[in-house]
Amino acid sequence: DIQMTQSPSSLSASVGDRVTITCRASQTISTFLNWYQQKPGKAPKLLIYAAFHLQSGVPPRFSGSGSGTDFTLTISSLQPEDFATYFCQQSYSIPSTFGQGTKVEIK
Amino acid sequence: QVQLQESGPGLVKPSETLSLTCTVSGGSVNSGSYYWSWIRQSPGKGLEWIGYIDYSGIPNYNPSLRSRVTISVDTSKNQFFLRLNSVTAADTAVYYCARDDFGGRGDAFDIWGQGTMVTVSS
Numbered sequence: 001d002i003q004m005t006q007s008p009s010s011l012s013a014s015v016g017d018r019v020t021i022t023c024r025a026s027q028t029i030s031t032f033l034n035w036y037q038q039k040p041g042k043a044p045k046l047l048i049y050a051a052f053h054l055q056s057g058v059p060p061r062f063s064g065s066g067s068g069t070d071f072t073l074t075i076s077s078l079q080p081e082d083f084a085t086y087f088c089q090q091s092y093s094i095p096s097t098f099g100q101g102t103k104v105e106i107k
Numbered sequence: 108q109v110q111l112q113e114s115g116p117g118l119v120k121p122s123e124t125l126s127l128t129c130t131v132s133g134g135s136v137n138s139g140s141y142y143w144s145w146i147r148q149s150p151g152k153g154l155e156w157i158g159y160i161d162y163s164g165i166p167n168y169n170p171s172l173r174s175r176v177t178i179s180v181d182t183s184k185n186q187f188f189l190r191l192n193s194v195t196a197a198d199t200a201v202y203y204c205a206r207d208d209f210g211g212r213g214d215a216f217d218i219w220g221q222g223t224m225v226t227v228s229s
Binding site: 001031032034036042043044045046049050053055087089091094095096097098099100101 | 153154155156167169170171203205208212213214215216217219220221222
């Protein structure tokens with residue numbers, strides 16, 4: 001299985017901050033990398049697919065980049081509704097696997 | 108818009124079979140552009156993909172669960188199903204059904220059900 005490692009596991013930030021979360025795959029996955037946001041008690045929500053494509057309805061302050069093994073999710077200006085946990089997921093090979101999550105908390 | 112809803116028992120005894128249903132509304136499981144997936148989430152193991160089925164009934168499973176899992180579909184009812192045999196406490200999790208958009212989004216899970224908590228306990 002391809003292992004997905006996110007960093008950091010958690011971070012504290014203020015409204016308006018630029019936030020960057022990284023995800024590393026244990027082997028190359030081209031751009032088969034997706035990002036999700038999850039709030040407590042809710043299902044994950046797709047933010048970015050295929051590394052850098054913004055899902056319909058997702059604000060443009062979210063962006064994704066990377067290819068191969070190293071990927072980044074950036075929130076350009078953190079908003080109150082963005083405090084949540086973020087997961088990456090590789091869809092390059094079966095079984096699809098997820099990162100362990102990055103919790104974004106209010107500073 | 109397309110919505111997914113899980114249903115099934117919230118409590119299952121050890122060694123018995125966990126059975127869940129996902130009902131699709133606002134769209135059809137007969138679409139050739141999607142796979143219909145089950146994913147679970149537990150504090151210990153995080154998010155884990157269980158498997159999917161396509162509209163023709165062909166499944167694909169996570170090798171770690173393959174010996175115990177069956178996913179099936181009923182296109183007449185617009186539903187798909189999960190059966191997990193011989194459950195233990197390690198199978199306690201929130202179970203989600205999700206749509207896998209392999210046709211347009213490179214196998215991203217673009218629509219999720221709300222999730223259902225299943226506890227394995229006697």
